[in-house]
Amino acid sequence: MSPGSLDFVHESLPMRVVFRAGSAGTAVAGEADRLGLGRVLVVSGRHGLDTARAVADSLGAACAGVHPGAVMHVPVEVADEAVEVALGVDADGLVAVGGGSAVGLGKAVALRTGLPLIAVPTTYSGSEMTPVWGLTEDGVKRTGRDPRVLPRSVVYDPELTVSMPPALSATSGVNAMAHAVEALYAPDATPIVSLMAEEGVRALAGALPRVVEDPAAPGARADALYGAWLCGACLGATTMGLHHKLAHVLGGTFGLPHSETHTVLLPYVLAFNALATPATSAALRRALATDDPAAALHDLGGRLGAPRSLADLGLTRADLNRAAEIATAAPYANPRPALADDVRAILTAAYEGDPPPPAL
Structure with missing residues (x-):
């Protein structure tokens, strides 16, 4: 978007953010009190149960229970169970502690019950900054x-992110960067979103190698979480495109792990869209200090020790045609039209894992 052709609508989402190291316990209790909540259900996954219990303890008598039922891609039966638990304890609010799966489960319960949700992210997924929900039923992931x-x-x-293993820190961070990349070329992008997206990518690209090298480094962790917040806010303000569509298909239908799939796909989708999005390429060249953003993101994945191909994640070559068919069955926003053959070419390149060409 050039300065001489400004024409946009920017809507700020109604949300309060508390960003402070060591604040989780007191801050969550304070936010619950500010919202007038007296019977809060804490939801999490099994992996983050200790952190969830610590947050629950900080709520004192305002905690109505802990439900560690979150799993990837929020299967509808998992959401049904959590709704029953929330109704059974007469909860008047929810606290989701963990990554995208925990926040996703909290959102699913909020969608069904209307209960207010407080999010306490422990990864860089960014889901906490969006009004987007997702549910998987019969092998198909639906979002809205x-x-x-x-x-x-x-x-x-x-x-709270220090305990996140370096491998998960890496892929969770690149997952966040994918939100910003798609926001840069979204049809409803604004100058404010573009500024946040560029800064978010810059912060994460600088922080993630430091996080992997020294997982306990507080400065690197703070920088990465700051970047993830900005990238998540971009996702919440714009329309998702081809990259997220492919990630949802590969996760919901084929069971591929969420952040790892985003990490593998991003360079190839960016290479496909590059010729149609010169402003996005310019912003990413600045943020990543490179002449070739797609190649730089592929190289970054290698430096972080992340999976390099869809084959590494368990997809088979026989799955590529079906994935392309599902991904193109319904229209979605993307700066360059993507037919089944185009998507198949992107998935094939990502399956093989070689560096992306300048343009797919």
Whole structure:
């Protein structure tokens, strides 16, 4: 978008953010009190249960229970169970502690019940900044937007991310960068979103190698979480495109892990869209300090020790045709039209894992 042709609509989402190291316990209790909540259900996954219990303890008598039922891609039966638990304890609010799966489960319950949600992210997924929900049923992941699922408050505590293994830190961070990349070329992008996207990519690209080298480094963790917040806010303000569509198909239908799939796909989708998005390429060249953003993101994945191909994640070559067919069955926003053959070429390149060509 050039300065001489400004014409846009920017809507700020109604959300409160608390960003403070070591603040999770007191901040969550304070946010619950500010929202007038007295019976809060804490939801998490099994992996983050210790952190969820610590947050629950900080709520004291305002905690109505802990439900560690979150799993990837929010299967509809998992959401049904969590709704029953929330109704059974007469919850008047929710606190989701963990990564995208935990926040996704909290959103699913909020969607069904209308209960207010507080998010406490422990990864860089960015889901906490969006009104987007997702549910998987019969092998198909459905997504939508609804203001009821947008967290009323988000508590960012970099110390909660220190226990995230370096491998997950890497892919979770690149997952966040994917939000910003797609926001840069979204049809409803604005100058404000573009500024946040470029800064978010810059912060994460600088922080992630430091996080992998020294997982306990507080400065690197804070920088990465800051970048993830900005990237998530970009996703919440814009329309998702081809990259997210492919990630949802590969995760919901083929069971591929979420952040790892984003990490593998991003360079190839960016290479496909590059010729149609010169402003995006310019922003990413600045953020990544490179002449070839797609190649730089592929190289970054290698430096971080992330998976390099869809084959590494368990997809088979026989799956590529079906994935392309599912991904092109319904229209979605993308700066360059993507037919089944185009998507098949992108998936094939990502399956093989070689560096992306300048343009796919």
